[in-house]
Amino acid sequence: MTDTWLENVGKAVTADAICRSVHGMLGINMALIVVDMQAKTPLDWRLDFIHKYGIPTSLADSVKLQQVQSLRDFPGAASITQVLAEACKKMIADGRPSVRKIDQRVWRIRIIGDCIVLPDPAGSWCVVLVEVHSLSAVGHDARHDDIDLAIIQLSREGLSAREIGKLIELSPRTIEHRIEKMKARAGVKGIVPLLIMKT
Template identity: 35%
Template structure:
């Protein structure tokens, strides 16, 4: 079975196509045409029209949408945005990245950890500007590889025993194994897990673990709100 293409491979192919593209080439499709069929469901490909003098008016054209099944409608909403001014996060967090790439006229790859529209999200991003040595780039090509997409959870202080339970659940431990590791009865651990589910608003154990991880990411000082 053929291995799915990685963000690293697709980024390299796009960057190679960008390197060998003609200066001032007007059509971004020449750079992404080769990799379109390689894009995975968790990837987003978009062209950003940067001709407007005001970056708030930069326009978005999503070529490949995020297709992983999710109940978070915010992901669909984000891909329906037409200009960066349509959403505060796009204005404050994405505009500086596009302006930087346009001014430097060089590709940029980074990893983003952020909270947006009720989602906690981690993604890798590649930005390729139009090669135009004689002037401003008319467009940027953006590839996003969503690594983590989680619902938010309210910040909550955890007792040491509950922190241990959640950590072991995240490692795949059973209630019995958690009880043995914490020197408590199965019944005690079961009750604490049920209280944690109620506290986090989790529907099941998988949801509880996801919310626990989401809370840890949201608490990271390097993440953007």
């Protein structure tokens, strides 16, 4: 994809040509999007999902989200528009591609991945390739006491409730009970969102 863009620097290149260059190489955890920037405001920019992210998730209706026609149609459009508009405008101004890490909260979802943005030298479109490494629920900020912080850290290290209990001198059942209380305070169902939260 980047090779096709680089081979055509100074020449007319189409978003379609760039997309065709990677068509057969995209995985289920990737999305390839053409952002048509010809409208005056970013909210009216058109989105064309050439390759859709395909891993099922209960966090959002990814099928419906990828049917969106413009940024205005996205639920919570302001946060998406700001991130995407800034990236595309910067790449157009710089006149070169960008490879960047993603660690973004959108609604109550944390998205971690990598992104390549290829700009149209004429400024009318950007091609965006996103590889999603993880999607996870984002909990409410919750305060934790010292014991809870120790349980979270030791859980991050992969220790079981029994192993954590031995280290901090509590029963495994108490450890499990405290984890359930922390999940409830944070508003999450599973332990993974609790473990990736800032403590």
